[in-house]
Amino acid sequence: KPQKSRFIxxxxxxxIEQRNAKGEVVxxxxxxxxxxxxxxxxxxxxxxxxxxxxxxxxxxxxxxxxDEARAAMTSYAAYxxxxxxxxxxxxxxxxxxxxxxxxxxxxQKRFYEFAGDRLTLKPPAAANGNQTRLTWQRMxxxxxxxxxxxxxxxxxxxxxxxxxxxxxxxxxSNPGQTGYIIYTPAAFMMVHMMQPNRKPHAGAxxxxxxxxxxxxxxxxYFGPFYVHQSDGYVIHDQVGTLNMGRIGPSPQQRWYxxxxxxxxxxxxxxxxxxxxxxxxxxxxxxxxTATGTR
Numbered sequence: 001k002p003q004k005s006r007f008i009x010x011x012x013x014x015x016i017e018q019r020n021a022k023g024e025v026v027x028x029x030x031x032x033x034x035x036x037x038x039x040x041x042x043x044x045x046x047x048x049x050x051x052x053x054x055x056x057x058x059x060x061x062x063x064x065x066x067d068e069a070r071a072a073m074t075s076y077a078a079y080x081x082x083x084x085x086x087x088x089x090x091x092x093x094x095x096x097x098x099x100x101x102x103x104x105x106x107x108q109k110r111f112y113e114f115a116g117d118r119l120t121l122k123p124p125a126a127a128n129g130n131q132t133r134l135t136w137q138r139m140x141x142x143x144x145x146x147x148x149x150x151x152x153x154x155x156x157x158x159x160x161x162x163x164x165x166x167x168x169x170x171x172x173s174n175p176g177q178t179g180y181i182i183y184t185p186a187a188f189m190m191v192h193m194m195q196p197n198r199k200p201h202a203g204a205x206x207x208x209x210x211x212x213x214x215x216x217x218x219x220x221y222f223g224p225f226y227v228h229q230s231d232g233y234v235i236h237d238q239v240g241t242l243n244m245g246r247i248g249p250s251p252q253q254r255w256y257x258x259x260x261x262x263x264x265x266x267x268x269x270x271x272x273x274x275x276x277x278x279x280x281x282x283x284x285x286x287x288x289t290a291t292g293t294r
Contacts, residue, residue, distance in 0.1 A: 003087040005043070006114055010186040011136035013037035013051060014118065021129030035075055036240060038222050039136055040182055040190060041083060044288040046155045047094060048080040048182055048190055050222045052240045058247045066208025069215045072244050073206065078220040079104065080180055080192045085112075092121075098178055098192060100218050100242065103200030141185040148229045152183035156263055156284035158193060165276040181263075181284050183225060189236055193219040215242060223249070232256065234265075261286045 013036055018026040037051030053075045059068045079099035085092045094108040110121040117138040125131040142149075157180055162173035176196035183189045195217035201210045221241035227234050236252040255266040263284045270278050 003085045004045075007041040007083065007085065007092065007119070008043050009041060009141075010139040010184045010188050011039040011041075011119060012139055013039070014135045014137045016132065016134050018130050018132050021125070026130055037077075038188065038190060038240075040184060040188075042155055042182075042288045044155070045082050045084070046080075046180070046288055047083040048155075048180060048192060049077065049094075050190060050192075050220055050240060051075070051077040052242075056244065056247055059244045064212065064215070064244050066212045068244065070206055070208050070211035072242075073100070073211050073214065076100065076242065078192060078218070078242065079108075098194040100214065100220060101201075102198040102214060139184075139186040139188065142187045145185060145187075146227070146229070149187075149227050150185075151258055152189075152225070152227065152234070152263070153185055154183065154286055154288040156181045156183075157287050159262065159283040159285050161193070161280070161282045163270075163278050163280045165272065165278055171272065171276075171278050179219070180287075181265075187224055187226075188222070189225040190222040191219065191236075215244075218242065221246075 016028075016035060018028065020026050034054040035051055036054055037049065039047070039049045041047050056072055059065065064072070077100065079094070079096050079101075081097040082095045083092055084095065091109050091111045094110065096104060096106050096108060109124055111124075112122070113120040119136045119138070121134045121136070122131055145153075158178055160173065161177060163171045165171055174195070177193055178196070179191065179193035181189065181191045198214070198217050201207070201214075206214060219242065221236070221238045221243065223237040223239035225234055225236050233253050233255045236254060238246060238250040238252055241247075241250070253268055257264040257266075263286070265282045265284070267280045267282075270280075272278050
């Protein structure tokens, strides 16, 4: 197969290891070995990835603190963009359109190896010769998808996110926010939403205040999804999320509408401090049609 087509699909993280210049496995640093994650490649050239530490803890108080935010971001990675394989060079370039880390380089080079239904990605080696190896297992497409389920499949670009009261007055909106929601034939979904004008961290690692600001300006979660067509809603079963207030499986209900090439998602209504009913609408526009292996 052409190399690009071999990438297409939904991939689950199997392992992360480091090897030195001799090819010997290097013991992982404390707290970096136990992670879960997913990687999605689309036939149209879009990609997205989320990697989360296992065993993250919910914040202790009503609001997350800077120290808790910095701890939560340890080993958490999330970004989205496009991808271009270079078969002759044996590497794929992830060209970022958005990233949890606001200072991350726009071009991320990954050497690759395919072995059956596994894909190993290797960033360039460090100055000491050590190289990280991330191994991913392809997730099978779900058999017998319904026509309604197939409508969801693909990358959808964020158009707008706003909340209105019962009179139609806009209560809040997020101008300039960008991102994608992705649904795949493996019955898996992922979302990335990023606020504009984010500033890179001053150092290699964020300060507590920088970590807190970073988490406030980026939304990322992932997990299976289930379509309830007769009732007009979809369930996003969040098995992983950047939000420290939702540790563990957290099903999120969204009523949906397809309007032309747009998907409108409506979270359950909430109430404003003065008792008004507030309804949110997140509008997405389809940019691709499938993210499966065929």
